[in-house]
Amino acid sequence: MLQFLLRRSIGAVVILILISAFTFFLFFSIPQDPALLACGKNCTPDAIKIIHQNLGLDKPVPVQYWNFMVGIFAGRDFAVGHCSAPCFGYSFANNQPVWNTIVDRFPTTLSLTVGGAFVFLLVGLGTGMLAAWKRGTAVDKTFSSVSLVLSSMQIYFLGPIVLGLLVYSTDILSSPKYVPFTENPGQWFVGLLIPWIVLSVIFTANYTRMSRSTMIEQLQEEHVRTAKAKGMSSRYVFFRYAWRGSLIPIVTIFGMDLGSLFGGAIITEQTFSLAGIGRLAVESVIKTDLPMIMGVMLFSAFMILLFNIIVDAAYAWIDPRVRLS
Amino acid sequence: MNRPNMRRTHAIVIAIAAGSLVLTACGGDSNGGSKEKTKSDKDAAQQQAQIPLGDQAASTGPAVEVPGATPGGRIRVYQRDNFDHLDPAQIYVSDEGLLATLYTRQLTTYKTDDKGRKTLVGDLATDSGTVSDGGKTWKFTLKDGIKFEDGKPITSADIRHSIERMYAKFITDGPTYVQQWLSGAGTEYRKALPDGPYKGKHLPKTVLDTPDAKTVVFHFTSPQPDAPFALAMAAYGVVEKAKDTKEKYDTKPVSTGPYRIASFKAGKSMTLEKNPGWDPKTDPFRHQYVDGFDITFNHQTSDSTKRLIADNGEAQTALSFTNAVDPLQTKDVLSNAAAKKRTVIGYQPYVWQMNFNMDRITDKRIRDAITYAIPDVQLVRLNGGSYGGEIAGGLLAPTVPGYEKGYDPYGKIKKPNGDLAKAKELLKAAGKENMKLVYGYANTEVGQKEAVVIADALKKAGFNVQKKEIDSATWYSQMGKVKNGLDIYRTGWGQDWPSASTVIPPSYDGTQIQDGASNYSHINDEHVNAEIKRIGRITDIKQATKQWSKLHHYIVEKVNPAAPLFFTKQFQIYGSKIGGAQYSDTINYIDPTRLFVKK
Numbered sequence: 001m002l003q004f005l006l007r008r009s010i011g012a013v014v015i016l017i018l019i020s021a022f023t024f025f026l027f028f029s030i031p032q033d034p035a036l037l038a039c040g041k042n043c044t045p046d047a048i049k050i051i052h053q054n055l056g057l058d059k060p061v062p063v064q065y066w067n068f069m070v071g072i073f074a075g076r077d078f079a080v081g082h083c084s085a086p087c088f089g090y091s092f093a094n095n096q097p098v099w100n101t102i103v104d105r106f107p108t109t110l111s112l113t114v115g116g117a118f119v120f121l122l123v124g125l126g127t128g129m130l131a132a133w134k135r136g137t138a139v140d141k142t143f144s145s146v147s148l149v150l151s152s153m154q155i156y157f158l159g160p161i162v163l164g165l166l167v168y169s170t171d172i173l174s175s176p177k178y179v180p181f182t183e184n185p186g187q188w189f190v191g192l193l194i195p196w197i198v199l200s201v202i203f204t205a206n207y208t209r210m211s212r213s214t215m216i217e218q219l220q221e222e223h224v225r226t227a228k229a230k231g232m233s234s235r236y237v238f239f240r241y242a243w244r245g246s247l248i249p250i251v252t253i254f255g256m257d258l259g260s261l262f263g264g265a266i267i268t269e270q271t272f273s274l275a276g277i278g279r280l281a282v283e284s285v286i287k288t289d290l291p292m293i294m295g296v297m298l299f300s301a302f303m304i305l306l307f308n309i310i311v312d313a314a315y316a317w318i319d320p321r322v323r324l325s
Numbered sequence: 326m327n328r329p330n331m332r333r334t335h336a337i338v339i340a341i342a343a344g345s346l347v348l349t350a351c352g353g354d355s356n357g358g359s360k361e362k363t364k365s366d367k368d369a370a371q372q373q374a375q376i377p378l379g380d381q382a383a384s385t386g387p388a389v390e391v392p393g394a395t396p397g398g399r400i401r402v403y404q405r406d407n408f409d410h411l412d413p414a415q416i417y418v419s420d421e422g423l424l425a426t427l428y429t430r431q432l433t434t435y436k437t438d439d440k441g442r443k444t445l446v447g448d449l450a451t452d453s454g455t456v457s458d459g460g461k462t463w464k465f466t467l468k469d470g471i472k473f474e475d476g477k478p479i480t481s482a483d484i485r486h487s488i489e490r491m492y493a494k495f496i497t498d499g500p501t502y503v504q505q506w507l508s509g510a511g512t513e514y515r516k517a518l519p520d521g522p523y524k525g526k527h528l529p530k531t532v533l534d535t536p537d538a539k540t541v542v543f544h545f546t547s548p549q550p551d552a553p554f555a556l557a558m559a560a561y562g563v564v565e566k567a568k569d570t571k572e573k574y575d576t577k578p579v580s581t582g583p584y585r586i587a588s589f590k591a592g593k594s595m596t597l598e599k600n601p602g603w604d605p606k607t608d609p610f611r612h613q614y615v616d617g618f619d620i621t622f623n624h625q626t627s628d629s630t631k632r633l634i635a636d637n638g639e640a641q642t643a644l645s646f647t648n649a650v651d652p653l654q655t656k657d658v659l660s661n662a663a664a665k666k667r668t669v670i671g672y673q674p675y676v677w678q679m680n681f682n683m684d685r686i687t688d689k690r691i692r693d694a695i696t697y698a699i700p701d702v703q704l705v706r707l708n709g710g711s712y713g714g715e716i717a718g719g720l721l722a723p724t725v726p727g728y729e730k731g732y733d734p735y736g737k738i739k740k741p742n743g744d745l746a747k748a749k750e751l752l753k754a755a756g757k758e759n760m761k762l763v764y765g766y767a768n769t770e771v772g773q774k775e776a777v778v779i780a781d782a783l784k785k786a787g788f789n790v791q792k793k794e795i796d797s798a799t800w801y802s803q804m805g806k807v808k809n810g811l812d813i814y815r816t817g818w819g820q821d822w823p824s825a826s827t828v829i830p831p832s833y834d835g836t837q838i839q840d841g842a843s844n845y846s847h848i849n850d851e852h853v854n855a856e857i858k859r860i861g862r863i864t865d866i867k868q869a870t871k872q873w874s875k876l877h878h879y880i881v882e883k884v885n886p887a888a889p890l891f892f893t894k895q896f897q898i899y900g901s902k903i904g905g906a907q908y909s910d911t912i913n914y915i916d917p918t919r920l921f922v923k924k
Contacts, residue, residue, distance in 0.1 A: 033799075036799045036802040036803075045840055045841065046512045046515075047497050047512065047841070048841075050494045050497065051497060053494075054494070054495065079495070079572060081572075081573060093409065094407070094409075094591040094592060095409075095572070095573075095575045095576045095591065096576065096591050101591065101592070104590055104593065105592075105593065163631070164631075167635065167637065168631050168632070168634070168635035168637070169635070171635070171637040171638065174637075174638050174639065175632055175637075175638070175639070175640070177621070269623075270623075273403075273621070273623045273624045273625070273628050274623070275592060275593040275594070275621075275622065275623050279592075279623055280592065283407075283592060286798060287798065288798055288799075
């Protein structure tokens with residue numbers, strides 16, 4: 001297991017280096033000069049030269065990339081001061097080290113993801129299993145058709161409707177906002193309730209459908225039939241045999257969903273005016289804030305890779321056959 | 326300059342990226358009641374009135390109480406964009422200028438009486454300054470009792486430091502008026518003090534003198550009657566010498582105003598709290614009614630408007646400093662009597678124009694043809710209707726002294742859909758039918774919609790229009806290039822203080838054509854250049870206003886470097902428990918210093 005994890009981690013590091021190099025050269029080779037953005041009204045050629053020096057843009061791109069990579073492990077010095085490791089550069093649009101901004105934004109994304117994932121996993125798996133259990137009945141048909149409708153929904157459509165119904169016209173819930181859990185758990189919960197609900201509605205549908213179909217598939221497997229033939233109770237067979245087997249594709253999808261959500265739920269954050277990693281990504285692209293784009297890209301890629309490794313490890317736990325291979 | 330903030334367009338890009346439902350902005354245009362119109366005109370009349378210079382009595386604090394104001398409570402603020410700069414010296418855009426009124430004080434400022442009349446008064450200085458030497462020397466004396474947030478008194482050394490640091494390399498965004506008047510035009514002034522005051526060097530006494538701790542004397546190279554107005558800009562806010570952290574000051578400035586920045590998370594949130602170092606007795610204009618402001622960013626105008634119309638919970642004590650009412654929700658506000666009561670509207674200082682690249686379009690008849698062809702009313706509709714703007718007949722905004730209501734040499738107000746027949750006729754006379762016209766527009770949602778309208782009209786007028794989409798984030802830098810490869814492109818301009826001297830010279834002076842300069846049309850007319858020079862020397866402001874107005878006529882009618890499109894208005898809504906909300910013609914938004922929470 002340890003060797004497996006080690007092998008995957010090394011692979012992940014190689015991928016991250018490739019992504020960083022690709023992103024860096026891609027963005028720094030675009031015709032747009034980032035100095036123009038930092039250059040105000042008095043944007044004369046002299047002023048641009050000064051900004052180039054301030055941003056370190058006067059050096060060749062490979063040198064800039066090398067400095068960037070060294071900075072991640074050893075920290076860097078900028079005109080504005082020292083940026084301690086891990087230094088992912090300094091955003092001249094925000095006047096902040098990139099890493100500090102990511103660390104500041106991540107709790108919002110983390111709260112949004114964990115809460116949303118909790119709801120959609122619980123409800124999605126629950127309804128899916130129930131539909132499989134009651135296959136062919138009214139329960140199954142209701143869950144299946146509702147999930148089909150919900151899976152065709154979009155957050156930017158559903159979000160404003162929920163806000164209109166629960167906040168603007170009735171005042172049942174307060175407008176979504178992020179309050180740190182450590183500061184006030186109650187307000188944290190209330191503030192994120194609507195984003196969780198909306199986020200989970202979209203995702204739940206997929207999990208319902210997925211868990212229903214894999215469950216039905218599993219229930220037809222030979223080992224399940226054997227277990228039933230042995231006279232085990234159908235509840236025991238359902239959970240001990242079929243459920244465990246059905247988890248593999250769900251874990252795969254869950255890992256990927258979680259990874260990308262941790263990398264920023266752009267549309268959800270936008271719809272509910274939350275300042276998480278997703279918003280940060282959009283803002284930095286619009287401002288052509290290259291250091292921030294690099295930082296967010298690497299962070300998101302890291303999250304996706306991390307959850308891929310976790311998923312692989314989870315396979316091994318769920319299905320011993322994977323461990324052997 | 327005071328360029329309209331292009332970040333306004335960014336939000337639209339964000340909306341597209343996120344796939345949200347921000348679509349057309351055509352609502353509300355037909356709902357401008359005559360009552361609002363009259364009020365707006367009255368406001369404009371006040372805005373364009375010549376602002377008198379106040380004496381010591383007018384400059385003495387405390388400010389006149391806002392009727393019904395009570396202390397206490399906190400105000401929630403929904404903002405769309407982050408404040409990119411907090412260092413006063415880097416501030417040029419209007420939203421940062423508004424915030425600065427809460428935490429920064431300058432030598433001078435504007436105060437408004439209960440009838441809306443404005444006076445330029447001393448802020449840190451005892452009055453609006455004493456002029457001598459034919460307008461070249463301006464002397465300011467500091468008030469007693471003015472302090473930084475740490476309790477240290479503000480001295481003339483701090484004022485000198487604040488001016489001198491604007492010569493340093495890291496200051497790239499703020500205005501340069503005072504520096505240029507002291508030490509040379511263009512970027513020449515930087516040579517006078519290349520490292521700012523940080524390496525022990527200072528401007529000579531013959532340029533900037535501080536004979537004692539209370540006195541500051543500016544020796545300009547030429548007469549500058551507008552000096553007290555320039556010094557009222559947020560950028561000339563005072564910076565404490567001992568607490569100057571250079572580049573880092575941009576995220577953590579030391580306060581001199583009624584509030585100080587308690588926390589700031591760029592792009593996310595900001596908290597303001599009372600500044601104990603501020604003494605109301607020294608301040609003729611600001612108040613300190615509320616305990617603080619809780620600002621969060623990322624609120625699109627659609628979001629802030631919905632929250633404020635609904636007026637539930639925290640939204641009752643909330644507003645947005647700068648978000649206007651979402652054009653799509655203008656009707657919702659106007660049809661809701663309770664919500665409509667909670668609004669303000671006023672002219673902003675911007676005039677939008679379609680610039681002609683005069684290096685490429687040399688025949689005035691062609692420029693006139695384009696001017697006649699553009700359907701201004703459709704552009705106003707796309708930009709929020711009558712609550713977002715108004716058709717422009719000339720190139721001076723209603724907020725500039727010298728603006729003439731009804732001035733309309735190209736019949737833009739009379740024929741708001743354009744005059745295609747006239748355009749065709751002119752094009753034919755010029756012998757340029759089917760002429761190729763490269764039209765640059767910003768890649769924003771509104772920009773793209775405008776492009777369709779404008780290209781369509783120009784095609785009908787007989788032009789062969791080649792549309793070219795350009796990145797909105799660097800729009801002004803690209804338009805500012807002398808060889809931009811375009812024939813026509815839209816830009817906006819607003820005054821820095823109420824005087825045409827901050828509009829005509831930066832936009833139409835032919836001696837200033839270079840990359841990065843704001844003469845976007847590259848107009849280089851000998852008469853205009855000579856007049857700019859001549860009027861710039863007139864020290865009597867009233868006389869100068871008359872002359873600027875005359876020159877404005879000449880530019881529009883005889884040269885026509887840019888087709889006037891529209892003036893912008895600001896329509897804002899606030900929560901039901903917010904008191905003291907009033908549109909400020911010098912801040913261009915609701916004045917934040919007057920606000921209180923109703924009990």
